[in-house]
Each structure stands twice: as structure tokens, then as C-alpha cells.
Amino acid sequence: MGRVNFRDIRREERLLGGKRIPVAVLPRLSRNAGVWSAARSLLRSMRLTLHYLVRPSTVATRQYPENRATLKFPERYRAVLRLVEEEGCHRCAAACRLCEKSCPNGSIKVISRMGAISGKVELDRYIWRQDSCTLCNACIQACPFGALEMRPDFENAVYDRRLLIYTLNRYAGPPASVLHKEENPEARRKMMEPRDRYGGPVPANGYFLPNVPPLGGAPGPDAAAMDPVAGKGEPA
């Protein structure tokens, strides 16, 4: 009995549910491989691995921390959420919370305030929980102002997971569209109240995680609201 080549695939048509379906039928393998053909097949696979051994150019390893300088991530790579900045100003025009509502797991909390100078609702804090974010891009698609973006900055490791909850905006105040109309730099600065990455209701100041003591200081006023267990995820 001649040995069947496993690549002898037959093309036919078969019936399924009254339809004729073109199929590729795999052959039945012959009962036993002879000693010689078995040995030959083994030697062939050994030749393949040897082929890779003697060609260092085929090495696929990329040495990560060393290749930082040349490492390029695609533009669209989603690693962190950021507010789009135009010359130091964000674009969040109304603090409308559409992003917050579109988020499937409550990773975004937008705190708005009534602007003292502008007299309009403006962004106070844009708090992002990187620890629970799944980078699904829903917030970006939901934003009517194009104020949000995903950046390919992937080195986000921290030693304390409370540090993964932070404020994205650098200042509280009106968006770029308003600020850029203001010619006077002094007046413009007045409208921008600086916001730190951590502070206020944000965790570094005491976000509660089970079995993790706060980093220091008293919990912020909104800490309970951010906590999924104690506050049931419902902001006050």
C-alpha cells in the first residue's frame, strides 16, 4: 500500500441542508509510516530547525528596554486616555458627561463647576480610573467635541494601584475655544485654576480600597462616591 500524502486534498461538493457546498476533503492517513519515510520526515524537520539556528537574522526577539529609542507604536494604539490639548488648553467645552455615561464600567468621573469668570458650566476635574478602564474607546466616540484621545504611552506601571486613579485635566476652567479668544495672557491665566494629578477627591488623598490604607491625609469629600463597594458606584 502506497503511503498517502497528507496534503492530497480532494475538492468535491457535498449536500448540507439542501445546499451544495464546495468542500475540501482531507485524505485518510495510511496505516503506518514506514521506517524510512518516518526517519526522512524527522530529518526534514531537523533541517528546518537547523535552518533557523544558523541564520541569526531570523531572530524575532525585540529587546524591549534597550530598544526604547527605536520602538514605535502605531498612532491608534490605545494605552492611556488623555484630554486633547491645544496649546495647553483642553477642549472639554461643556462637561456634559457623555463620556461618563458611555463608559461601560464607570472608569470616568467628570466633576463640573460653574465658572466664576466665564459664567458657564466648565470642567473642574476629569478623573480617570486607569485601574478599571478596559480601553474600549467608547468615551472618545461619545465625545461631541473631540476632547478625548487615546495615546500609545504604554509604560504605566506603578507600585500602588491607588496611583492609577488620577485627574486628567491640568486646570479647571473653560476650554480652548474660549481661552484662545482671550488675548490678554494675564486674564487668561486667571481663568485657569491649576489642578494636580492627585488631590481633591482623587485617591492619593485617600481613595478607599479594601485592605489598602490611604496614602496619607484625610479622604476627600467625594472618595465614597468613587468607591464602587461603599457608594454602590452612585455619585452623590
Added chain:
Amino acid sequence: MDAEALLEVLIASEPAARKRDKTNRTAIQAPVENLLPLMKRLRQDERLAFDLLLDHTAIDWLAEGRFELVYNLYSTIHGHSLMVFTSVPRDNPLAPTVSEIWPTAHWQEREVFDLFGVLYDDHPDLRRLFLDDDWKGNPLRKDYQDDSMLARPQ
């Protein structure tokens, strides 16, 4: 067989069954008492020959106090498909097992038992599938509560 002919054959053979609307596939509704003979016929009748039970699951209609069981069938011989619906009361959720007809139902029924608490008569190995044997409650019921459940962020 096209949808109408299929329904005709079915309703002729099972007077208690009727067409179910508001679905995107051919569907019938049958009382739970008649389910087992109906299912047997669906499998064995040569005109029907549903040889693949794709899916079996349940819906908890809390307000109406019943579980609706769904069987999703396909026939590789005729190429037609059918959804079979049946209802069991929430306070006595007992349904016959179809695992003798389609062995794949064995597991699918165990999943429904685990997550909804529907009991299957004569099931060969009725055990929880995913959850621990000592788990309290059936999570996919609409009135299920436990301490670590999160509310939907508004």
C-alpha cells in the same frame, strides 16, 4: 422546508403548539407538558430531522412569574431552523430533560439549572456547572441579590 410549511407540519402534529411572534426565526410555543413528545418528534420525524440542538437557555419573566425556556434547533439535513419556547412557573420550575434526544442538552440544562434554578426531570447528572455546589441563589434570576453586586453607573 420553508418557514410556513414547517409551521404547518408542526401545528398539525402538535395541536397545543402555536406560532410565536416577535422573533427573527421560525418559532413555536408549546406547553411544557407536551414538550417531550414534541421534541422527540422534531428529532425523529424525517420531514423535520432537527439533529443539532444549538442552544438552550431560559428567560426570567419576573413580572409574569414564569421562566421561559428556549430551544434553538437546526437541521443539517434540511437546512431549516426552529426556536421552541415553553414556559414553566417560577415557583415550581420543573421541565423535562431533552438530554436523551440531544446529549448536548445535558450541559446546557445544567447551565440553566445553575444560573436560573430550573429543575430538569430525569436529568442524569443535575449539578451546578459553573458555581460552587454550595452557592446560594441563582445569579441570572432577575431578583438575585448578593453583597458584591455593583449598580449600573448612571
Added chain:
Amino acid sequence: MTVRIRTLEEIVRPPQTADSPFSTQEYFVNMGPQHPIAHGSLRLVLLLDGETVRRVIPAPGYVHRGIEKMAESLTYRQIVHLTDRMDYLSALMNNWALSKTVEEAGGIATNPRIETIRTLMAELQRVQSHILWWGVLGMDLGAFTAFLYAFRDREIIGEIFEDTIGARLTMNYIQPGGLMFDVHPDFARKVKKLIVYLRTILDEYDTLLSGNAILQERLRNIGVLTPEKALALGCTGPVLRASGVPYDLRKAEPYGVYDQVEFDVVIGSRGDCWDRYYARIEEIRQSLRILEQLIDNIPPGPTMVTKFAERIKIPEGAYYGQMETARGVLGVFLVSDGRADTPYRIHFRSPNFNNLWAITALAPGWRIADLIAIQSSLDLVIPDIDR
């Protein structure tokens, strides 16, 4: 009433001690949840007689996250990102299955451009998934080198996804009403390069493993699944097709643009592990054929037909949509009460769930090493079983 609720402890009782020191006895042993073969967390309780498997009792649930329960409180758009996390190796096809069902139920009509890109992406994902499976099978059978070759080649497809989608695994790309992004300008060029490359690489795979006498001996005639049994056990995908049933939704109920492309459904002639093995390799070649036909023929048009902010409402009713993923039929059963923008109930019919169940019928009588081969040939993704 003969309902008897049982527990695992009841079944896995230590057997009676042997009567004499020379009599043999069967014994239970846990394979998993932490075991190299359990890619993920799968627990198989084995009843062994020496090396021979007498009975397999799968005990899944270690990755159960209650996706169906979670989905009941999420909007249709938000559920999509959960489907990524079921069968993460066919994430795009899961996205598509849900989107397709929602579109069908909600009466959203897409355009040919969206459908073509979806088909292309799904086929790329199928190729990627099968390549990874090939490597994992090699690793399970002791050929570690295959695993790394597979990862090397899978990376190329990962990079194509990265360019267009911005993610590699949990992509959330195909959404109800369209696609998250249009394809990257480089997409077509890279895919064409990939097709040429993979054609040669598949021959290398054949040299390294498929043609290897040891591998053939390990797979041939092991775990034979007859077509009747495969259907009765609810197997779908390559597992069912290897048994000789040409049930492929891409042909049986064409969706996307599958009715416009030419390809063959790969079926086996015996239904053993070898057929399940080589059917997948041949499916990669068929997928490459599909890619080749579509890559130059992406019609113009928008990539999203609905506004994102628009809430999708589905009229009251029960809907079932299904799709051929890399592992079989993924069904989405969706019930809407017509009031909320969230489903009243959503159920995923996952292919792995039924394919795992087949192991209880396949493995008894074979040795431990064959159980490994059988499990590998079923290509299980555990999070899809547990959901």
C-alpha cells in the same frame, strides 16, 4: 418527580480500598485548574486506571465572570467590549456576532464597505487564532519550537490589527452600525505581504509538525468522533467539520460578504485528532484565499451608518443571530422588552462550551497522553466556556 441534585463531592468519592495488596484500583486525579494543559483555568477530574482514562468530569467555572448578567445592565454598544473577553482569540468575530444580531433586531442596514472590512478582519482573526492553536498544540505534544514559530507569525497579524484598531486582543472594533475606525492606509499592502508570507510559512509548519512521523502517530486514529455523535454532542466548527459534516455558517447562512467569495469548506474523512488538526491548517489556506479575493475590492463608503450618541432601541421580541468563529458557532440570543436600551436577557451560545462537553465522550478509553492530544485538537478557550 425524579429530580436529584447532585454535587461533585458525591461523584468523586474515593473508591473502596483494594481487597488485597495486589489488586489494582481506579483512582481520581485532578487535572487543573492549575495545569499546563489547562490553557486558562480548566479543571478536569479524571478517573484513571493506571494510565488509561476511564472517565472525564469537566468542572468549569473558574473564569466565570457573569458576562450575561453584566450585559443586562449595559447598553448594546457597551456589551460589545464584553464579548471581546469571551473567546478572546476570536474577539472580532464575537463583536460581529453581537453587532449583527443587534443590527438585525434593530433594523440597522450597513453598507458593503463595512461588511467587506468586517469579513476581512474576521478572516485575519481566524488565521491568527488557528496559528496560535497550531503552536499550542505543538507545545502540548512536547514540540515547544512550534509554539514560538506560531507566536512569531501571529505577531505579524497582531501588528496589522494594531495599525487599524489600536489593540491586539480585546479590540471592540466591530460595533452595532459599523466599525470603530476606517482601515489604516497601510492595511491592504500589509495584508498582501502577509498572504505571501503565510503561504510559505504554512509549508514550513507542514515540514516541522504535520509531516513529522511522531506527530502523525500521536494524532492519527485518536479520539474518533463520528458525524452523528458530533452533531448529538452539539459540536460545531472545525471539530464538527473534521467529522465530515460540512456545516459552516459562512456557507450555510452566508453573512458579511461570504456569499461573494470562493472558498471550500474543509472537512475530514475520519473525525480523528489528525483530521481536526489538519482541517484547521487547511482552513488557514482557505482564509488566505478569501483575503486575497477581498483585499483589492473594498468598496467605498462610510464606516459607521449610525451616530454613536444615538441610542439603539430594539423592539420587543426574542432574536437569535449566529456566526462562525474560529472555534464554531457563536450564537447570540437576545431578548428585548422594548422599553430600555439594554437587553432584557442576553445569552451567548459559545462553541467551546459544547466542544468541551465532547471530551467526556471522546477521552474514555484513551491514555493520559491522548487526552492531551484530544483536548488540544478541540481548541478550547476557557473564558468562552465560563463567560
Added chain:
Amino acid sequence: MSGSLLWMTTSAAQASPWAVKTLTDRAAEALPSSPWLTLAYLAGSLAALGALVSFLGMSLIYVERKLAAHFQCRLGPMRVGPHGLLQTVADSIKLLLKEDIVPERADRAMHLLAPFLSMSATVLALAVLPYSPSLQIADVNIGALYITAVGGLGVMGTLLAGWSSNNKWSLIGAMRAAAQIISYEVSATLALLVVVLFAGTLSLSGIVQSQAAGWWIWRAPGVGIVAFTIYLIASTAETNRTPFDIPEGESELTAGFHTEYSGLRFSFFFLAEFINVFVVSAMAATLFLGGWMPFRVGGLDGLNAVMGLLPPGGWFLLKTCGVVFLLMWSRWTFPRLRVDQLMRLEWKFLLPVGFVNLAAAALLVLWNLYFFP
């Protein structure tokens, strides 16, 4: 026949320009001069042996990792030291510092003993290997037999480890190991006997010296290469390496007999495996590839002189490394066999072939039908 055998050994000894002087001989010379010297000598050799074993093990592990990596289009260890040279050192330090866990219901004494048994069996084999004419610890006149006997001892360690761990996976692994090693020893011995027939001696340095006119792999027409192949297959199986790694079978038995071992004791098993690889390769080199004997063809004095430029120790190392490479190459290419396939290969294929080969070799020796008799 005995006459011809006698002639062969003597002629080989006469033809050899190398006078064999073992370390034991030197110790015996030193013994009457001063007992302290002897003691110092003993201590020194013990330390040297320890250093040799750990150096051998670590360098082999490094080579294996690098080779495996390049077979698989990777780089392997690159971080610790230049090209990861110190990686194995770092790993050994880590293993030494790790907690040594004994499972609660394990047979404690046996559990603690097993790795040492495994290790000592392999290290014992190092004593008779002829590394070069001047470097051999003891030239036992039944060296080949001794190696076989000591190699069989190693399985005791494996079996004990699997049994005493009180873990079902370990026990399955140990049982597989015992069945496999004992079966394949038969074939390995049959292949070894072929060379013994040709060389007419069991002494390893005698076997090396008998190859002064050419290595047995080609000088014994046909039977040499067959015996070499059988020996290679059988010895790979004896060292439990892929494609015969079913006692460990990572994806089947997690780690087989050493599942429950950690820290130092695990490293002993690990080291024993690699020393075993070395011993097996060195034996294959000694038996079939002339050991430390340069590549020589009887009568071609010019060639022999050129080949003699590399010192015998270098030749030995070169050949051993070649065989080690062959073992590693196959390990990183093949899938694993199944238990019954393994047994079938041994009892239904290797063993009959080995017997026929041995009979053929006996006839060839009887009729002097080999090159440069």
C-alpha cells in the same frame, strides 16, 4: 577468535603513541611517599570533581538555553552578563536560596534522599570516562559494564522521588521513568556490546586505544553506524529528554517525578539530567567516535599527523559537544512520543534490530571483515 582479539588489543596498544596514566595511578604512586599527600590529593580531587560537575551542568544548561533560543528564532538569556553568560549562575544562586519544601504527607526521609541518589549515580559515571590519556580518574577494566550498572542506579532516585512525593502525577511520572529507562538500557547495552566485540575489551581507555586506526562508527562497516544510532536513541530515552521526556511530560504530568521538589533538591535533579546528557554523549563519543583519539585512518600517516595537532583532550571535548548538540537539536525539534509508542519502538523495533546488529557484528569480528583489522 580469542587469538584475534588478543592480537587486536595488543596491536592497538602498540600502535598508540599515547601512554595512558590515570589519576588513580598517580595517587597510587603518591601513596607510599606520604599519607598527608594522599589525603590532600583526595581532598583536591573531590573539590575538583565538585567544580567540574557544577561547571559542566551550568555550562550545558547555558548552551541548551542558547541553542533552544536560536532554534526558535529567539535570543535566549541576554541580561545577566554578556549574552547572558552568568544567567545560570544567577539561577543556581536563586535555587540555592529558595525554600526547600517537603510536602506534609510525603515520605520525608525518602523525599530528601532521592535527589542525592539521582545525582550520585550520574556523578559516579564521570569516574571512568577517559577524557584524555592523562586525564581519567580510574581505568577500570570493566569500564563499559560499570557505566551501564551505574546508569541503572539513577532510576532508583527517580522512582524514589515519585513514590515519596505522595502525589499521583509524580507517581505516574516515576512509573513511566522506571519502565522507560529499564527498557532502553537493554538496547543501549546491545549497542555498546557491538563496540566491545570489536575492541575486545571492556576497559574504556582500551576501547579508545582500539580506535587508533579509525573510529568504530565507520571502521565497523554498517553495524557501527546502526549501533551508534541505536545507542543515541536509547540514551536519549535514558536521559528523559524530548522526544522521550514522558516521565516529565510537562503538559501531561506537570513535571512528573520532580513535581514536588523545590530549591536545592530540584536543582539536583536538574543538574543530574544535564550531567547525564554529558555522560551519555561522552560515552557515545568514546565508544563510536574514538573518544580522545584524533580522527585517524590506518595507513594515512600524513593525515594522522595533521589530526594529531589538536591535543586528545580537545578531540574528546569536540566529539562530546557534537553529540550533545545532536541531542539538543532533536529535543528542540520533535514532539513527544506516547508511552506505548515508546515501548513499541523499544521492544518491537530497537531490540530486534540491536540483536541482529550484534549478531552481524560478531560475524564481522569472526571473519575480520572490517577496515584495518
